[in-house]
Structures are given as C-alpha cells and as structure tokens.
Amino acid sequence: MDIFALLMWPIKWVIEAILVGFHFLITSLGGDPGSGLTWVLSIVGLVLVIRSAMIPLTVRQILSSRKSLEVQPEIQRIQKKYKGKKDQFSREAMQRETMEAYKKAGTNPFASCLPLLVQMPIFLGLVQVLTDANQQKPGVGLLTLELAVKFSESTLFGVVPLHETMQGGFEIGSLPVIITAITMTLIMCATQFYTQLQIMSKNQTPAMKESPMYKQQRILLYIIPVFLLVSAWLFPLGTMFYWLVSNVYTAVQQLIIINNLPTPGSEAALAREARMARKRQRMGLPAVEGADDEAAAQAEIETKTQRQQPRSKKPKSERE
Amino acid sequence: MKLMLIPRNVCVAILVAYRAVISPLYGDVCRYYPSCSRYAMEAIQQHGVVRGIWFGTRRILRCHPWAAGGVDDIPEPRRRFETTRAGFVLARKEQ
Numbered sequence: 211m212d213i214f215a216l217l218m219w220p221i222k223w224v225i226e227a228i229l230v231g232f233h234f235l236i237t238s239l240g241g242d243p244g245s246g247l248t249w250v251l252s253i254v255g256l257v258l259v260i261r262s263a264m265i266p267l268t269v270r271q272i273l274s275s276r277k278s279l280e281v282q283p284e285i286q287r288i289q290k291k292y293k294g295k296k297d298q299f300s301r302e303a304m305q306r307e308t309m310e311a312y313k314k315a316g317t318n319p320f321a322s323c324l325p326l327l328v329q330m331p332i333f334l335g336l337v338q339v340l341t342d343a344n345q346q347k348p349g350v351g352l353l354t355l356e357l358a359v360k361f362s363e364s365t366l367f368g369v370v371p372l373h374e375t376m377q378g379g380f381e382i383g384s385l386p387v388i389i390t391a392i393t394m395t396l397i398m399c400a401t402q403f404y405t406q407l408q409i410m411s412k413n414q415t416p417a418m419k420e421s422p423m424y425k426q427q428r429i430l431l432y433i434i435p436v437f438l439l440v441s442a443w444l445f446p447l448g449t450m451f452y453w454l455v456s457n458v459y460t461a462v463q464q465l466i467i468i469n470n471l472p473t474p475g476s477e478a479a480l481a482r483e484a485r486m487a488r489k490r491q492r493m494g495l496p497a498v499e500g501a502d503d504e505a506a507a508q509a510e511i512e513t514k515t516q517r518q519q520p521r522s523k524k525p526k527s528e529r530e
Numbered sequence: 531m532k533l534m535l536i537p538r539n540v541c542v543a544i545l546v547a548y549r550a551v552i553s554p555l556y557g558d559v560c561r562y563y564p565s566c567s568r569y570a571m572e573a574i575q576q577h578g579v580v581r582g583i584w585f586g587t588r589r590i591l592r593c594h595p596w597a598a599g600g601v602d603d604i605p606e607p608r609r610r611f612e613t614t615r616a617g618f619v620l621a622r623k624e625q
Binding site: 267270271274305306308309310312313316318320321322323324325326429430 | 551554558559560561562563566590593594595597598599600601
C-alpha cells in the first residue's frame, strides 16, 4: 500500500460507513436495496452529514466577520486615505494597513482556505469509493462485496445506471442516461452561477469590488460552467449526484447568510437595514435604532487624513 | 547562473497560472497579507524551489480559521533577485 492510499484509507472508511449507514436506514424504512434511488438518497445523506459537520467552521467565520464591524471606522479611514489611488504600490500599502488593523482588533473577515481544502480529499475519497464499487470490488470497510455489486448494478427508474458517465451514455446511445446527465449538469451550472453571482454582486463591499481580483472573478463566472461540463462528461452519475446536492446545499446556505448575516458595508447589508427599518416602521417604532450613535460614528469617519494648508487672512491683493 | 534559475521559474509559471485561473474562484479568503500563493511565489523567487516550497507549506499550515492573520512577509534573503512584472526571476540581483 503506497503512502497516498494509506492517507486516503480513513477518509474512505468514514465515507463508506456513512453511505452504508444511510443505505441500511433507507432499506429498513422500506426502500429497495438494489434500486438507484436508495443509493442516490444515501449519497444525499452523505452530503448532509459532511456539510453539517462543517457548519461550526462557517458559523465561526460569520461571527468573526460580525466582529470586524467594530473595526469598520478604522477600515473606512484607511480606504479614504487611499481613495482613487489605483497604482500597485498604493493598493499594497492599503492592504497591509487593513490587515494590520484587523489583527490589532483581534478579528479577521477571511475564512482561510481550510474549509475548501478539507472538502477536496473527501470528494476524492468518494470518487475512489464509487469507482471501486462500480468495478464490483469491496471497499476498505463496511462496503462489502455484496453491497458493491448491488451498487454497480443499481439503476435509477430502471433505465439509468448510476455508474454510467455522460460519455458512456453517448457511446451506448442511451437517451435516458444522456437526458439525466445533461439535466444534472444544467442544474449544477445554474446553482454554481447563482451562488457565485450572489456573493459577487451582493455580499461584497465597494472596496472589494475595486480590486483586480473582482474583475478576474467576473470573467471566471462565465468560464466555470465550461469546466463543469467537461467534468460532467467524465464523472459517473453517482459522483455527480454528490456534487449536485453539495452545490444546492451551498446555494441555500449562501442565501440564508446573505439575507441574515451579510458582510458589513455590502449591498446585501444595506438591503437588510432597509428591510429592518420598514419592519420597525410597521411596528410604529422610530425608523432607525440608535440613529444618533450612527451619525456620531459617521462624523468620526469624516476626520481629515491630510493636513489642511494654512491660509493667509489677508485678501489676495494685499499679499506680498 | 541562468540555468540555476530554471526550476524556480517553472514553479513561478505554475503559480502564476494558479493565481490567474483557480484562485479567483473562491475570492479573497486568505487571513494573511500577502496571500499564501503570493507568499509561496515570493519565497520560491528569492530562496529557490526547495526552501521556497518549505516556506510556502509552513505558511499554508499557519493559515487556518484560528490564526490571527495580519501582515506576514517572507524571510528576507541576503540580496533580492530582480523579477519581471509577471514574477519571473532574472539573473540579476537588486542593487
């Protein structure tokens, strides 16, 4: 066993345990153990378990970005100082100062790439587990030979084998497989596009939108669907179901976050404030809670960053 | 001198491609400045492939949701190499 397989072993074991657990649960609730639907539901269960296990990470991040609201006046002061300066050195200096300000306040609005990195070996593990099962090989743990055979022979609605790829569908000329694969790809593209667009257009501050990163993101928004199409061509339907459900989960989670806990200073945050104000009006309360405090905070932000040049009191004509 | 720089320029090319295509997919997420990929690129430019990858790996391990973040530059080399705008290393030291 090489080192890579050794590293993947525990991940695959857990994935198999969750899959088989859900398969057992659904079968005992009256599901057909050989049906594709049972396996698809097991995959849905796997997504729910894995993504729910990651909720603490997400919540921690949201709370952290809430806390960064307190640093907002300082951040706005820095942004004002560098307003209109778009050269590389000013941008760098601005980012340095911003990061320092966050560090000083003991908060950070960024999540780090860990939440993304942990998902990669999980997806890889699932691909390996399903590939082995498709070849009627037993897994590393609870996925026995009997279950592997059942998985590889399972079909959705009796016509769409879960181990088939879009490529395979075209080769054998199976219309149901092609239709299922294309429908899934379209839903995947749509959810991905929607999530990305929501994050970009609503949950970013105007300062974020000025960065060169933002422009690249805009271009990629239209390239991602192409990538998805290529991967959909190659991956078996079973794996695609995992991806699809995961995407939908992200989209829903994003919608909840944007509506309830938007990034301070973004369009979504302004929309939320407006909603809250309307609600307060309906309830007969003053439009904004603590309006005076906000005005004071605004005045503080207006403090000058550059010294005003002294002016002579004499009129121009009398100057020497 | 020029031949010595080929390995690090190959790594720089990979990182440039990564930063242009994959990085923007998930936007600004790094808790440090410069970001991990930029840090790794600078480390490889100035310290060479072996030490650069070592520094970069340690940085990625440092960057997690519990880290304080902030400004974190690469260990300063004795003399910096000059680089092109894209990031490729030239066979000249900075004056």
